Each structure stands twice: as C-alpha cells, then as structure tokens.
Amino acid sequence: MRYHTPSSFEDATAIAARATGTTRYLAGGTDVLVQLRSDVVTPDDLIDVKHIPGVKDITQTDDGGWRIGVAVAGAEMTEHGGLGRDWPGIVEGMDLIGSTQVQGRATLTGNLCNGSPAADGVPALIAANATVTVTGPDGARDVAVEAIPAGPGKTTLAQGEMVTAVNIPARGKNGGDAYLRFIPRTEMDIAVVGCAVNLTVEGEKITGARVVLGAVAPTIRAVEDAARAIIGTTLDDAALNALDAAAQAACAPIDDKRGTIEFRTEVAGVLAKRAAKIAYARARGEAK
Amino acid sequence: MVAVNLWSGLRALADGQEVVEVEGETVGQLLDALVAAYPGLAPAMERGVSISVDGQIIPKNRGAKVNTDSEVFILQRLYAG
C-alpha cells in the first residue's frame, strides 16, 4: 500500500486517476482503517486528504449556507455553534456515528462516500437538499447528495473523482430539521432504521417538507409521499398517521442480523412521526 | 456398608436400583466397590463423576472420608467455570 499526502485536490485526483489498483481516500479513516485491519479492502493507493488547505474548515457562505470541509470531524461539527443552530438534524445525525473517539475522526464526506444505506450522517443532508462539490480530471461540479450513493458500498463517483466539499443551503426562516435512528443499544450501533425530516412552516401550517429514510432500502431515499402527507397540515394526528403509512409504504428493507423487514418497516413509520414532531417544534421555534 | 444414591440415568447400569449398598471408608473405595459390584457402571465411572457426602460436594477427592451413616449421592462430573 502506498500512502500519499497531496496538498491540493488536483494532486489528489491526479493520483487517483493514475492509479491502477484499489484507491481509497483517507479523511477520518473510521471506515477505511476498519476495512484495512480486517483485510476486507487493502488499498494499493491510500490518499490522505488532510494536508489539503481548507479541508478542516466549516464556513458560512455569502447566501447564509454552509460549506463543510471533507476532513471536518463529527466532534468539530457538534462543537460549532452556528451550524447546529441552523441545521440541528444534520449535526445530530453526524453525532450519532460511533463513539466519542470515532467522533474525533469520522467525517460527513466519509460517511457519504462509504456508501452505506445505514449512514447516519446522510439522511439529514438529503432532507436539507445539500449538495457536494465533486472534483475530477474535468474540473469541479456540484451534485445533489442524494445522487452519490449507488447501493451498499458503492457511489456514483468515477475513478479520479472525489468529493471536495459538502454544501448545505441557507436555513432560511421558519425551518427545522431532525434526525432519529433506531439502534438496539443506546450507542455504538449501526442504524437499523434512520429518518430525517426537514420542514418549513408558516404559522402552524407546514409549507414544505422532505422526509428521508435510511437503512430501509439499498440506498438512502427521500420519500415524496411522506412529505406530501404533512405538507399543508399542522402535523395533527391524521397527518402523522398518513406520514407513518407513507413512510412504511416506501420501505423495501431486508432481513438481516440487525432487524427484520417487518420491524424496519414499522419503526420507519414510528421514527418518521417522531422526527417530524421534533422538526416541527424546531421550525416553530419551540425547541432547539 | 454405605448407601449410595445413583442418579436415574445410572440406575439402568446397576440393575435398576436407586440406592446400592457397598463397602468403603473413602470416596475412592466406594467408587471402586460400585464398579466391582456393577461392572456396567465402569464407563460412567471412567468418564468421571462427582460425589456428595453429607451435603458437601466432592468433585474428585478419592480420599475423602465416608461413614456408614453418611448420605452419599453420585452426581454428574462437575467442573468449574
């Protein structure tokens, strides 16, 4: 294995583009090193991106949005006051990954590019309509976060391409988001089901919403029917029940060691309702 | 003679008796006498058994003393964990 420490994204992508074997980018390393240690993936070229200027920065853009560097660790997002005030759901999703120790290393970009349908950091990004900047041999482009995962362990990134920043839109007024996941313990597990809800309100009425489910299909998915179930409502019981049903209907999970099809489906509905309530309260300024 | 209680799985190997009387002043002597009287018990004894004398479990001490009025039970071979 060759270990590279490029000092620019151009150099990093050039190394990747030239590579003939298995290539991995190293940011937090909390997936890459696990795969390495267990002989699942031993890259021929490992490209450590942490020497590239700006990768550890969280910056607010001119339009009020946020740009998160690819090597920003979860703990740095949690400790950042402004980001969490705007997008608590995104921050809490990231914060749920692993232990305090893992939080010291794990990154949002890594969580996305690992391609897991159970990634806790991703649903709230999709719910927020976040994009990533993808840099490759042909330059940079912005891509919806939703378009990156391509199934368990896979992404739509081409060889030589890499994510070089996460872009989160401006929160705007009267909006709130939330992310909840289900695990058997209180910590340290992979999500059996995850659900992010992002919504805006006018008064008591929900004017816009995104509902995103994780771990219930090969890729994390935004569920438009679930969003429609609550848009235009005050999140009353009927709306919540419709949300529950729409979330469950969108599930196409598998039976595995972490949960059954029935369980995942039912709990997806439960989490959708609970996350919607939190997001709603946040949008109405009734909760942090 | 000492009365020795057998667990029910052993009884078939000792002519169906639940309690057999054998001579012996120690656990070892009792076990040997049992096999002499009921050769069918030999494989069970070879595999190993534990014994209780007056309520005390004796995992393998063949030298432990037994009185004629002692209450003796043969138990499955026990081990620690």
Next chain:
Amino acid sequence: MSKIHVTTTVNGDEVEYLCDPRETLLDCLRDRVGLTGAKEGCGTGDCGACSVTLDGRLVCSCLVLGAEAEGKEVTTIEGMATGDTLHPLQRKFIEHAALQCGICTPGILIAAKALLEKNPDPTETEMRYWLAGNLCRCTGYDKIIRAVMDAAQEMREAS
C-alpha cells in the same frame, strides 16, 4: 517494503519511528515506541481500549495510521501521571475499585480525562454517553462512573 519515517511527539517527548503504511498508530505506539499502555481490544473502534489523544482530540489509536501522527502530539496513559503524582482520576479509580481486570482502564482514564477537560461538571448521563465507546466487561460501569464523578468533584474543588 518501503517504510515511512515519522517524527511525532508522544507524552511530550519527540519520538521517531519507521512504519509500514498499513500500521496503525496503536501498532506503532506498542511495537515501535514501546508504549504498551494502549490496548487492542477490537481493532475496529468499537471498544476504546486503545484510546489516546491526538493533538488534544480523543481518538481510537487503532483507527489512526502510524503515518498520520507525523508532526502531531500524542498523549497516552503513560503520560497521564505527573512524575509520581497520579492524576486524580487514576487515584479515584484505585480508591473506588473501578477496575477489575484492568485491560480497559487505560482507555477509560484517557477518555474520562478528555471529558473533564471539556466539561468539568458532567452529569451522570453525559458521562455514560461520553464513555459509551469504552467497553468494560468486568464492572458493569457502576464503580467507573462513581470514580469519574468523584474525581470531577475533587478537581472542581481544587481549581
């Protein structure tokens, strides 16, 4: 096989080692630097026995490459006491019988110290969640949490 030359600071001392790019910081601390206080319990970041701080940040040293330590500051359990004066957490762990076998103890002490540096007055719940990545199989955590709470109180009173 080409090795990487790394210069780093461990417990305040400058340290150099040569490592294979695949070796973790934990491997390097244990096998190259000779500090065996950090333990490998899982190798997957799930047990916390290898906890160290890297530039002040609590991490699992099994999830950091040895090569990544270049130019950084690493603190391990061996750097926790000052001379022969134990850190209050170390003292309280002994006093409260907060260890049985002791294999998780170095990692838990490092993690607890990082917590108290960030939050000198954590609630029991905050403590339990902060330490959720440090598995202990012997104690059921009760005496560990009591020891950390007691140490935190002593440190607050002393400051």
Next chain:
Amino acid sequence: MALDSDTQKFKYIGTRPDRPDGLDKVTGRARFGADFSMPGMLHGAILRSPHAHAKILKIDATKALALRGVKAVVTRADFPTGLTGEDWNIQENVMAGEKALYDGHAVAAVAATSQLIARDALKLIEVEYEVLRHVTDVDKAMADDAPVIREGAADYSVPEGMHPNIVRYMESGRGDLEAGFAAADLVLEQSYKTEAAHQGYIEPHACVGQLGADGKGELWCCTQGHWFVRQMCTAVLGLEATQLRVTPSEIGGGFGGKTTVFIDPVALALSRKANRPVKIVMSRSEVLRASGPTSSASMDIKMGMTRDGKITAASGTFRMQGGAFPGAPVDVTTMLAFANYDIADVHHIGFDVMTNRPKQAAYRAPGAPMGAFAVESMLDELCRQLGLDPIDTRLKNAVKEGTRATFGPKFPPVGLIETLEAAKAHPQYNTPLGPNQGRGVASGYWMNWGGETSASVAIGEDGTVQVSIGTPDIGGSRASMALMAAEAFGVPYDNVRVNIADTGTLGINEPTHGSRATFASGLATVEAAKEAIGKLCKRAADKWGIDAEAVTWEDGFAKPSGPNAGEFPPLSIAEIAAEMGSTGGPISGHFESSPDGFGGSFGTHIVDLEVDPETGRSTILRYLVVQDAGKAIHPAYVEGQFQGGAVQGIGWALNEEYIYGADGRLQNPIFLDYRVPVASDLPMIDTIIVEVPNPGHPYGVRGVGETGITPPLPAVANAVRDAIGVRMTQLPLTPPRVLAAIKGRG
C-alpha cells in the same frame, strides 16, 4: 475446619484498601498478554476455515513459505497423533485435521518476522475444501436428517438409535412426577430457547511461546489457569508436563473463556519449527469466531403449583449444543435448574449435542443461566396466573440448610432465604412503576468450587510477608489474599506482597474459575500462614528457652501463652525475621490441597425496565443484586463481581447472541454487532451483600463470581412480561422480537 465467623472480630477483613496492583493498572504499566515480547521473536498468524463444515483435501503452503520473512508454516501434520479423549478434542480444535468443523476453525498457521508479513502469508496458503452440509442449531442438529459432525463421539450414556450428534444423555430426578402434577392446582408447560453468548473479555487471547527441539519450553500468556495451559499444551504437543514452564501475564478478563487453549499450542508448534519464540495475538473477530462461547439451549419445562404457591412437581428437558465437540454444560444445567427450590417430585433430561460451531468453553456459571431463564420464567408465570407475589412464593419454596436438593443431597448452610428477604425489604420492590414499565424478580445459584490449590508464604528479612499463589488476579484477588494474610499474621495490609507464581514455582493450581480464587487460594494462604506462624513461634520459644507450645501468636507478635510460660517481652515478626538466618534459616509456610468445603452462593435480583411500545426497545431503569458472600473479604470487589455478573446477564438477556447465516458463517464477529452493554445502556447497579458464613472456610468465604450472571436472564424476561403483557420465551429479547410480541406476531 473450625469456623466461628459470627464471633470472629476482624481487623483487616471487610475493609476496602487500595488493591496492590492498582498503580500498575492505572498507569499502563501492567503487562497483559499482548504486552510481552522476546528477543528474536516471530509473529504468528492463523488461517481459518471460511466454511462451517468442509473436508480439507489439500493444503499447499509453497507460496507462503516463499514469501520473504516467513519462517515456518504448521498444519495438523506438525502435531503428534494418537491422542484420545479431551486431549484429542483440544488438539483437533486448535488445528483442524481431516475436516474444518466450524467457521473460523484453524487449518494452518504461519510464523514470520512481522505481523503484516504473517498476515500476507496467510493469503498465499492454498486450501482445497470439499464443502459439506452443516448445522448450527441445536434442535436441527438432533433431527434425523442432520449432517453428522463426527461419528463415534457419543459416550456410554447415549441410548442406541439417537442421532450421532447427541454425544451425552442424562436423566436424573426422584419421586413421583405424575402424583406431583396431580397435586397441583396449576400445571404449566412451555419451551424456551437461549442463544449462545460470548464472555466478551476485552483482551483477546495472546501468548509468546518458545519450544526447543529438546522438548523444553516457555510460554507467556493471558490465562485464568497456567497449569491447565501447561497440561493442554504438553498433551497436544506430546511433551512432558514440567518441561514447559508457563508464566501468566496480567489477564484482561476471562469469565471462564480463558480456562482452555486456542493459540498457545500453535505458537509452540511454530516455535519448535522455526527455532525462535513466536507471538500470537488473536483479533477480535478470531476471538468471536474461534474461541469458546457458551452453549445455546432449547428447553422444555413443566411445573405444577398449588393455589397457595407450593411447587408440587417439576420436570425439564434441556438440549444444549457445545459446538463441534462434546462438552455442553448440560450436566450443570440439569443439576441446578430447579435447585433453588424444595421439590419432592422432580425430573431432568439432558442432551449434549454437537453442531458446526466453535467448541464451547466455560462462561461464568456455565450451564446455570440457561436453566434459570427457563425455570424462573415459568415460576414467574405460575405466580402471575395464581395471583401470587413472586418473592413470597420463592420464600415459600426456597431451600435452606437441611433441604434435600433437587440433585440429591441435603444442603449445608445456604443463604437463599436471606437474599429473598433482603430483596423484599429493599425500597425498589415497592416503588410504583410508570406506564410501559415492568419489574422482574429472579433467583439463582452456583455451587462454587475448590479444586487443586497450592500456595506459599515466606517471611522477608524485615518481617514483611510474601504470598505466592497460583490463581491469576482477574478482579482484585491480590487484595483479598493480602487482607487474609494480614489478618492471619496480624501485620499491616501494606506489609504483604502477593505474587502470582508461574508453573515452575508452585504445585499445581486449578485456574481462577468456579468462583474459587478467594475461597481456595485464600484458604491455602491462611493455612500456609498458620504453618509459618508455627515456625515463628518456635523461633521465639527457642530464644526464650521455653516449649513452642507455650508461645502464642497475637497481632504480629509472639507472646508467652500464659503466666506459667514465663515472662518475656513479646517478639515482633520483624524482630524474629531479622534473626532468621542465625536462628535456623528462612521461615516460610506451604499449603496444598483440593479443598472441598466450598459453599454455594445464592442470589436474588430485581430489575425495573421500560419498554418502548413502538420499537420494542428495553431500557433498564433500576437494578438490585442481593447475594450471599459468606464473608466479604474486600467488599468493594465483591460488589464489583455482583455488578459485573448482573450486567453480563443483562447483555445476554437483551442483545448479545451468536447469529449464524444460512451459510453457517458467524454474521456478527465484531463488537459493533456482538452487542455487549455500553455505559449509557445502564443505571447504577445497587448491591446488598448477605453474609451467611461458609463453615468450610476459616473466615467463612463463599465464592461470589458466578452466581450473579444467573438471575438476570429470567429477571429481565419477567420484567419485560410485566411491561408488555406478553411472555417472551426466547432470548435475547431484541427489539424486533419484543415488538413482534407486542404486535401479536409472537
């Protein structure tokens, strides 16, 4: 052995001093298994079968041996043949012969100049397998069409016509079941299942071995019992026992799982071939796949009870798989299943069954928690259906001194009633519960253990005391030995140094297992101290020119025993020690025995928990352990045993399990998915130490290590029943299972 604990006044015993090895363990200085290294040392790695059951047709290590840095490869061909019984089982388990018997079974091993090279070399070993049908479930393994793991493994006890995977069969009991059930007002029958759990010690197995062509060897390893390691390694390798010297490192948890060997003989075999020391450290996934988890169990229970709560009869059938070898602890399960209660008519049937899983090893009270889960669950259900209080009902049936145990003999003094009364009196038992909350009660028992024990004490030239014992300190036992030695000699606790001796230094010792260390090594330490005290008194008597019998030992001083003995100023242990060399030489004491006076320990637990009705997840709210310690030598470490046992039991009850896929491979071989409890899963664990002295120990000690894992399985299940209104009969109580039960999908 005389005991008058009720009147004994202790100076040191019962206090809570700092443990002697505390400093080493909080500074990272303590050396555990993987912390040893040797000059010239190689690193070993083991190739493991990816198949649950496969014939090994061919192993070709040519490419591996050609890799630079590789010094040796061993396969089964490098081990002696002709072993029988358990020796063969262990040899077959540490290195597969004709067949790989489970996912993770060792098939070859490499020694190389670095860990990375050794791991690279494993990938170059070519193994040709013929994959066979496999079975991992105990009930399926007993079915007619189950693949046979190994012909001829059954012992004398198995009736003809049973499947060859059934390797032991047992029946025990007494009385008239039919009459007993007829006398009941309510008879229930139910089947229960528990899944295999792993001890989950945080320290993976590790060793450094050196073995020469002359048959002499050294081994450093983390183990609960280094004489066991010596016996197993020498048997597996065809060596003479005392030619291998085994030194235990500090041990990072064992819970029974480090009473046997997995890698040690392999390191020695590699060393013999490479002529260099070899270190092997297991990875976590190797630990989970290929060390010794406990058995899984499938059980049918029938119990009868009168309207007023008297158990009239009980019967149980217990089917347990112990992996690909005989040895599931079903004998203990049958013995202890109903042992809490006074039952005239009782019957047990047990099956020891082989499957394509790793060879089970002991896990804290091996065999007891499974039976307790089934029986204590049913007892709870009987109470529920008859409207009876679960503690009062247990009190009504509880065994006490003189009760005829369900396994035959009469009980010596035991403390079940005392634990039940203390539990009932605890405020937790009467605290109101909220919605979706439930409370569960259960009791449990472990009979404890004596075992071969050898200890010595030696007096230092300054009058301090050196204690050498052979039971590794796994949870603070150095402190309890030092307290007992301090008490016996009447010297300060800090004047005692306790060493864990290697196999070359003491006679044989069984491991730290069976809750025996404080009992047996403690007893041996006290008896060895008495011998040394006799010698100290003799030196004083010689000095004073009186008979040794006229000297007594009190609080660290030799004194004339009465006015008739003469008047002499007391001589301190330090004064006598200072003159040792010129008064007859060193003073020490020894004790060797297999003490049989171990007394069993009963415990009663209460758990309060809340179940999320929408997700099925259980949260433990409050937990109480009450257990009989006989006499708590160092109460803090006794509490620690209670708390640790309870939490392991909670893990087993809620989330820990071995999950095998249809391919027979273990699905969850990492701590991410083998879910042991984490700190945030738990509340504080309250404890009450009950002390009903054990007449078999000079200070009344009962072992306390194991009982604590027995009640949590049923206590948690009973609490979930209380919370959700549905009885769960299969562990673990994972959220998907509990939610299905709530939704009526059972």
